[in-house]
Amino acid sequence: MMKNILVLLFFVICLCTKSFGQSASFEKTIVVNTATRVELLDGENQPLKAGRLYRVNLSTANTGTRTGAEYLIWFNNTDNIWNLRMVSAAGNTSNHPVLEVVDNVVKLYTNHATAYPVKVYGEVFSSGNGYTIPSIFGASFHWQRYSNNLYYMDGNVGIGTDAPKEKLSVNGNIRAHQIKVETTNWPDYVFEEDYDLPSLNTTAEFIKTNKHLPGVPTAKEVEKDGVSVGEMNKILLQKIEELTLHLIEKDKQAKNHESEINKLKEKIERIEQKITN
Structure with missing residues (x-):
């Protein structure tokens, strides 16, 4: 047995x-x-x-x-x-x-x-x-640990999605105290003398035709493909810098107009004094 x-x-x-x-x-x-x-x-x-x-x-x-x-x-x-x-x-x-x-x-x-x-x-x-x-x-x-670091070498990582399209794809909200984005070609070139600053009239005509600022993604593009935080910050800064240049120019024009108005006032006052005397 x-x-x-x-x-x-x-x-x-x-x-x-x-x-x-x-x-x-x-x-x-x-x-x-x-x-x-x-x-x-x-x-x-x-x-x-x-x-x-x-x-x-x-x-x-x-x-x-x-x-x-x-x-x-x-x-x-x-x-x-x-x-x-x-x-x-x-x-x-x-x-x-x-x-x-x-x-x-x-x-x-x-x-x-x-x-x-x-x-x-x-x-x-x-x-x-x-x-x-x-x-x-x-x-x-999948995950590797070296000292106190945890890292991943292959493919993409998905959170809330099983089909990540980027190195990290999150289908949900991200909460953090600070996010740092590294990027190149920061738009300081706007302040170069050879920069072709679009006139306000040109910008107005573009907005009238296209319903968005030149160089800025459309609503449909953002809904379809999303938007890069680093790239969008560059675009927004470029628009702020262009707007700043326009404001500086308008400020110069306003001061010139104010100076001319003051001169005209002084001239009118002298004329009025002569008539009175």
Whole structure:
């Protein structure tokens, strides 16, 4: 009876292993540099196999710097190519090992001229499905943490939307104490002597025809495509600067008119005095 139970248990374990895939690990050391780029082989020194997902941790020895890096590797059966995704890395590519795909072969190298040994620890998940992608590993490949910073390297991030169109797309309100926007070509050029300042008459005719200020997005455009905060601030500042120049010119004209009026008043007063005398 006990023998039958053990046989049945062994059969169940084998069935589950076959159904859900097998996992294994391997360790090796590979000597590479920027010129010597070596194919990454599995624990049996065979090329990586389609239908398996690899999580690979790397560390370069004897560099005196933080060198850790972690990658996910999988074969895309749809496009028949190997794919890489960096999970995390200590620093930039100058001081950690790097994986790349060259001619559809996964290779290891460093950005050092000197050849260094790279310690490789790999975990293998045999999915039994050539179309498996690494989302089965959970969220580790999405977000990376370095020191106190949390960052994301691939694609776009969506909050309130599953189809982000920008690096960060938010379908909702954003509340913050301060938002800083970096931009170029700030419109100080309006104050240059060669700037072609549109006349008020020209602007009036444009508004009459188009129902919006020249250079400013229309309501339909904003409703359809949104508006860049940085770009809109530049446009608004340009219009404020143009308006300021017009106000300065109008102020000069007003002062000239006031001066002429005062002269006319003095002339009239002298005439009236002569008539009175």
